Amino acid sequence: MHTIQVEHLSKSFGKTIAVNDVSFNVERGKIFGLLGPNGAGKTTTIRMINYIMPQDQGKIIINGIPVSPKTQKMIGYMPEERGLYKKMKVGEQLIYLAQLKGMTTADARTKIKYWLKRFGAEDWHGKVVGELSKGMSQKIQFISTIVHDPDIYIFDEPFSGLDPINSELLKEIIIELRKEGKTILFSTHRMEQVEQMCDDICLFNNGKVVLTGNLRNVKKDFGKNTVLLEFQGDDSFLDTFENVRINNRSTNFAEIRILGDLNHQDILHTAMKHAEVHKFQLVEPSLNEIFISTVGEDNIKSQEALLS
C-alpha cells in the first residue's frame, strides 16, 4: 500500500486548469520531491492532499482512506505561505495548533517542551510571537508542523525564505524523520535541493505530471552524457558546438549536455585548443537539464523561475 496515492486528479479555477489528470504515488519512508516551475500546480495539488481544497475529479487516498478530516490529522503540513498568530504566546499557540490536530493538552505540553529544548528555545514559551526574530519564528513554525508526530510530512517550498541556519536545521529534521520511517513530501522549484535529498520525484509542468519515478533511475535513463568543463581563457569556442545545450555557463565554467552524437572527447580537444582546461568530467545530467529536455525549452511555464 502506498502512503499517498493520487489518481487522475484535476482541479480548475474558472477557465484555468491548475491541475490536469495528475497521478503519482508516495512510498512509505521515502522523501518525495514535487518539482516544477512556479505556477505548475504543485501548491494546488498539495492543498488537495491536505484536504484544504476539494478536487474536481480524481482520488486521493492516504494510508488507505480517502482524504477527510481524519487524514488531516495524519499529516504535518507547512505551507509556502507561513505564519503564526503574532499576538499569541509561543506556548499557547503551539498547544492550540497541536490540539487542532487532535492531541490532548497534556501530550501537547510534553512534546512542545521536548522540541523547544531540542531547538535551544526552552525559555521562549511565554514570549509573544510578534516579538521573535524571523529566524526564531521559523523554528516555532517547524515545531508546529511536527509536534503532533504525524506519519506524513508535507512541506510546500520549505526552503524559500529560510535563513541558512534554519535551512540546515530543516534538512536535518527531514533526514531524521526519514530515518524514523516517516514519509516526506516536499515541493520546490529549486532543482538542486532535490538532488541532495529526494528518493523519488515527480516533475510538474502546466498542471501535468511530465515525469515521475525514482531519482536514481530517472538520472540513469538519461545516461552519462553531460560534460562539466572548467577552464581559463576565451570561452567563445563553446558556441561552435552543435547539438548541445549549455547550462550554468559562466566565464570559466560550463555544463554541456550532448544531445546528438557528438563525442565528448571532441569537446575536450576543442577546449584544449582554445583555453586552458582545469577540469573535465563526464556526469549524469542535472535535474534541471532533465526537466528542460523532458518538457522542451519552449513549454516551460516560467523559465526564469527554473534558472534562478
Place this chain on the structure above:
Amino acid sequence: MNWRQIFLVLRREYITRVRSKGFIWATILVPLGFAAFIGVMVFIQVWESDETFEIGVKDETGQIFQSLYDINPDRYLDQMDLSLDSLRSMVQTDDLTGYIIISEENVSAGQNPELIYSGSGGMEFLMSVESDLREVIREEKLRRADVSDDVKQIYDERISLNSRRLTREGLEEDDDTVFLSFVGFLLGIVIFISIFSYGGYVTRGVIEEKTNRIVEVIASSVRPIELLIGKMAGVGALAITQFGIWIITFTGLSAIAGPIALSLMESSSQMTGDMAAVEAELPAFLDLPSLPPSLIIYFILFFILGYLLYSSLFAAIGSAADSETDTQQLMMPVALPIFISYFIMFHTWRSPDSILSVVSSIIPFFSPILMVTRIAITEVPFWQIATAIILMIITFAGTMWVSSKIYKVGILSYGSTASYKDLLRWIKQS
C-alpha cells in the same frame, strides 16, 4: 462538522480577546463614556438656557412692554426713547441682538409684529420670542375686550394629557411611554453600534489570519466552516460577556444605590426624628420606571440574531479582502441596511405603529434595530415578533450559506481583494 474543533477555535477567539487590553478598556470606558455623554447633554441644556439675547422693544402702544418684561426681564429691554436709527446701529454693533417695534396695528389690526435681528440665536430663540409675543398680545387684546376674569383664566389654562395603559388582561397601568420611548431609542442605538463593533471584530479577525498567513496552517486541521462558526461564536460569547458585565454592574449599582441613599437619609433623619417622611420620600426619589423583563429578553434575542446575521457577512467581507483598508468597498452593501434601519428608527421612535415602522421591523436586515425599538415603546402583536424572528433565522441560514462559500475560497486567496464578480464566481464554484 466536528464540535471539538469548533470549540477549540471558539475558546481561542474568546480567550485571546477577553484578555486583551482593548477589551478591558472598552468594558470600563464605554459606561463611563456613556455617563459622560449624558453629562455633556445635560450641560448643554443648562448652558443653553443661560445664554441671553437682548431685544430692544419700542412699544408704541405703551401697554405691551411691561408684560414682556415680566416674562423675561433679561431679554426684553425698553428702548422707547431711542430712535430707529440708533436701534439699527446697536444691532449692527452687536450691542443688541435685535429689536421689535410694536405698533397699535399689531394689537388692534392683527398685523404680525416684526423682529429685526442679527441672525444669531437660531430657531429656538425665534420660537420663544414668537410665543412670548403671541401671549402678551393676546393678553392685551383680552384686556381691551374687557372680558371677565373667568374667561381670562380659561385662556391661561394649560390642559395636558394623562395617560394610562389598559392591558389585554384588563389591568390599568401607569403609562411610561415617554420613558420607554427613550429606552427604545437608546436600545436601537446600542444594537446599531454593537453590530458594527462586534462585526468589525469578526472582519478584523479573519483578515488578521489571512495577513499573518496562519490561515492555511489552520485550514490543514479545521474545516473552513468550523473555523467560521468558531470565530463567530467566540466573538458572540465576547459580546455577551461584555453586555453581561455592563448589565450586572448597572443593576448592582442601582441595587446598592437604594440602601445607601436610605442609610444616608436615615442618619440625617435620626436627628430630626422624622422616619415616616423618609419612608415616603424614598420611593419617589428612586422612582424610575423599571424595564419589563420581556424587553430585556427580546433585546438579547434580537441582538444575538442580528449579530449572527451581520457577522456572517462581515466574515465573508474579511475573507474576500486582502487588507483591512480594502474592506471599505466591500463593506458598503452590508453597512447600508444597518444605516437605513438606523434612519428609520428616528421615525419609528415617534410613531412605532405606522405602516412603515411595522413593515420595516419585520424585514430581517432591519429587525434587530427596529423591532427592539418598537417592543420597548409600543404593544407589538406577538405574530409580528414571531414573524420577524422566523424570517431572521431563515435569512441567517441563507447568509451563512453564502458566506461559508465565499469564506472557504477567500481565506486562501492572497494578493488581491476580490471584486463582486469574483465573489459570485466563488459562490457558484463550490
